[in-house]
Amino acid sequence: MINKLIQKIQKTNAPIVVGLDPTMKFVPEHIRRAAFAEYGETLEGAAEAIWQYNKGIVDAIYDLVPAVKPQIAMYEQFGIPGLIAFQKTVNYCKEKELVVIGDIKRGDIGSTSEAYAVGHLGKVQVGQSFCSGFDEDFVTVNPYLGSDGVRPFMNVCKAEHKGIFVLVKTSNPSSGELQDRLVSAGESRTGGEEAGERPVYEIVGSQVAAWGAECMPESGDYSYVGAVVGATYPEQGRILRKIMPRTFILVPGYGAQGGKGADLVHFFNEDGLGAIINSSRGIIAAYQQEKYARFGEAGYAEAAREAVLDMKRDIVSCLN
């Protein structure tokens, strides 16, 4: 799957993921009205509204980008109907040949991680049969529990030719509270600060590179164990790019969180690959920004398409 993602990035010339993070306040009035007329102001009505909204966006952008990233919390807030909307969204994006990154941020003790991995990337045994659960192509993984929390995902990826992105340095304002802490690492930091101490995110990055070395596809330069590093921390991105040369980096934080094309250059390798940039609200709710207000609510999908084209111009011009 990592090679499919790379081929699609090359074909579209757009190292971009559109984040499908719907909330009711983004869904245009005409979609909400139709969904509530059919299902009432219920969880079913809300789930129908976000599914129809997503479908409009996917139809408008699927030819421009290689991948989408539905964030499962945005669907879980609507309970079981929301999860059905998540499943419909994953299936529809796959029909459109998009690579689907399920943003689930899971990670637990080994036996529980195995269930997460099977449910989202693999097949669960039901009697003599094996059935797919959500069946995304990649998922995001939280490494806080260590190797036995991550290996079940690696094992399922190996069997199913799928992939993961492991949180290394997250984009949020307080990510440094824990992730930037200097801890004893038993080796000196390159560039030499205090010998034997490294920030936690560097240690996690080294660990991700080691997991990744065990998970190289039969051909190709990049592992199917990737990393998540926020666009809001370009300096850490530059350091991590060096620590994890064969790791593909998923970079959230562009747009709504303040990341810009110019911040992203060092997330990429010399081959022009190695990173894929996510924007969610900046694309799917573009029509609510002054810049795209001319599209109006009814034109929300066209506004999303225009925002993808602008993002692509920004990133490609900075890379060139």
Ligand SMILES: O=C(O)c1cc(=O)[nH]c(=O)n1[C@@H]1O[C@H](COP(=O)(O)O)[C@@H](O)[C@H]1O
């Ligand atoms: O794993 C992620 O995707 C993720 C990691 C991170 O460090 N920061 C981060 O924002 N994300 C996700 O990326 C998306 C960013 O959304 P926007 O800020 O609207 O572009 C959300 O779905 C977040 O959950």
